[in-house]
Each structure stands twice: as structure tokens, then as C-alpha cells.
Amino acid sequence: MKKYIGILTSGGDTPGLNSAIRGIGKACINKYGMQIVGFLDGFRGLMENRIMPLNSNTLSGILTTGGTILGTSRDKPYKMMVGGKIMDMTDVIVDNYHKNHLDCLICLGGGGTQKNAYHLAKRGLNIITLPKTIDNDVAMTDRTFGFDTALGIAVDAIDRLHSTAHSHHRIIVVEIMGHRAGWLALGAGVSGGADVILIPEIPYDLNIVADSIMNRSRSGKPFSIVAVAEGALTHEAYNKIKKAKKEMQATDDKKQKIKLKKHLKALDNKCTGNTAFLAKELEKLTGLESRLTILGHLQRGGSPSAADRLLATCLGTACADYIHEGKYGNMVAVNGDETIPVPLEKVIGKLKLVPPDHAWLRSAREVGTCLGD
Ligand code: F6P
Secondary structure, three states, rough: OOOOOEEEEOOOOOHHHHHHHHHHHHHHHHHHHHHEEEEOOHHHHOOOOEEEEEEEOHHHHHHOOOOOOOOOOOOEEEEEEOOEEEOOOOOHHHHHHHHHHOOOOEEEEHHHHHHHHHHHHHHHOEEEEEOOOOOOOOOOOOOEEEEHHHHHHHHHHHHHHHHHHHOOEEEEEEEOOOOOOHHHHHHHHHOOOOEEEEEOOOOOOOHHHHHHHHHHHHOOOOEEEEEEEOOOEEHHHHHHHHHHHHHHHHOOOOHHHHHHHHHHHHHHHHHHOOOHHHHHHHHHHHHOEEEEEEEEEHHHHHOOOHHHHHHHHHHHOOOOHHHHOOOOOOOEEOOOOOEEEHHHHHHHHHOOOOOOOOOHHHHHHHHHOOOOO
């Protein structure tokens, strides 16, 4: 019996999404004779039943293109803004899955998408996910596609910032995406030879950073590149957030918990991504002129790297095999050069952070990079 497959892309877009859609689509059609449709704009398109046919025409010429031909959104099935109200749209989504006679829904996304997909799997839908995000922070997979492209863009930026920092004898602080994880800033910082790398996993001390810049200056290098992850925190901010989290977890009073949760969120928003403050403080502490560059969404744009095209294609074709074999409720995870199915309940609610003994951190320290600790 012919299988009917739906695909959606959800969360922030990532280079390699189209390569993955093509990989899934071509293998499903060519190898297994399945029929594929795409839902537009993530879970919202599934809720609104907005469909794009995926066939040899629509799957052609997309291997190398950026973004996602299906569009994306950060909508969650159980918490969607509809008519100005936040509503649980799970029932509508489950209904649409059945109305379209789907045998399986493939969700391409990061940590949030894995959680949303698991929510639908618990409602009885056949779900398979692929791990994508430039942040590389999805648990239980060696890698996520999109990371390599973003890494290349960030390294290119650091290379370019070096010559201008050198010419003007300046500190250039470069803010790199990655959400709560430091993979992108660390990888780009080591590859680009940043003098300071600050990541969320290692709270930093401003004076230690300033001292390392001053030491460079005294040794005849009056310029420095500071690669900072958007989620990096000073020691003070880290401790404040930790305390607020403990307080929130300790209370059993429902109202108080909501209040403390809001306070924690506000504190978190205030403390993270404070790179303008970092640049100004470093200027004050070192007496060197400083500038801030925020790479922002540039890191997610454009054509995927060769490594991401390869990874996304392999995950996509493996996904077609998983569908054929009925391996539902799993993420197609990267394990060396192979893929393995990982049950969604093992993926959700976890972040893959940089471990303190990671090889990239050891190398950074050994080449003399300041990590702010
Ligand atoms: O998760 C990918 C990511 O690019 C993060 O690195 C970043 O924090 C976030 O998305 C930005 O989200 P948005 O595109 O919604 O502003």
C-alpha cells in the first residue's frame, strides 16, 4: 500500500533544510513509491491545512538553496495565537493529519520542534524528526545540520574583523548566535583565532577579560577579537539567575511560582546578550577603543555548506528508510558517519551544552585564548 507522508519545517530556519526536504522526498518517491506533501509555515500550516505538493518538480533545484521552501514559524501546537488568543490547537492538527490520510509526519527542527513533535506522537500520530539548528544544541545527536554553514559564516566574519581591529588598534567584540549553547562561538572563536571566547557554559569575569587584553597590548598587540556567544553571562548575572531559579523551584505556591517565573524570565532577558555593555566596559577597563559587531541572522542565511548538504541529504534518505520500516516516534540522529533512531522522549527537555572537558575548550586554552574564567 502506498504511504502518504507529510513534512514540515519548524523553528528558526537553517541552511540545509531544503537539502533535507529533497533527500526525504526523493528517497521516499524513488525508492519506496510514497506520496509526499509539505505543510507551510511549520505547525501553523498543518493547523490551517496549507499544503504544497512535493514531487520531482518542486524537489528539483533546491539542494543548494538557503531557507526552507516550506516556510517556517515558531508556533507550538498546544500554544498557538489564533484570533488574538493563545489556544491549544492540538485537536485540529490531529484532525488534519487524519483528513490528509497521512501515514507519517516528518518534523524538521531544533529542540523546541522535537518537543512539539513528541506532543503529537503522544496523541497517536506517527512522527519522525530530523535535528536541525545552527546552535548544535539538540541532545542525543552528534551534530545538527545548519551548524557547519553558520560556523563558516562566523569564521569568515572574524577573519574580516581581524584586519580592521589590527589597523585601528581596537577591541572588536563579535556577538555570535547559539541561544544558550556555546558551540558556535567556541567553534568560530577557535577557528578564527579569537583572543577571547565567552560562552554560556563558562560564566566570565570582566576583569579577567580586560587583563588578558591588556597583556596582549603590553606584548605589542594593541588589538583583540572577543568572540562572545549571545547567551554568555558574567559571574554576577549567572549567580543571580541561579538564585532566582532555585527560589522558583523551591516554592509550592502556584501564584508565587508564576510570579517568580516571570521575574526569572525578565532577569534572564536583561542579563543575556548584553554585548553592548561588554564592549563599553572593556573600553573603560583597558583604555582601548572598542566596537561591537552583531552577526545576527546573517549566520542563518544563504546557501548551505558542502558538509551541511551532505549531512542533511544523508539524514533525509535515512528518514525514508525509517518511514518504510515504521520506526516512528524517533529522531534520525547522527552517530559518526551513520544515523541511529533515538526515541523522542530521550531527546526532549535536554540541551546539549559544551562539556567543561571538551576538546575544543582544551585546545582554546592551550593556544592561550582567554575564556573569561
Ligand atoms: O535557534 C536558532 C537561533 O538562530 C538562535 O541562535 C537564536 O537565538 C534564535 O534562533 C533567534 O531567533 P529568531 O530568528 O526568532 O530571532
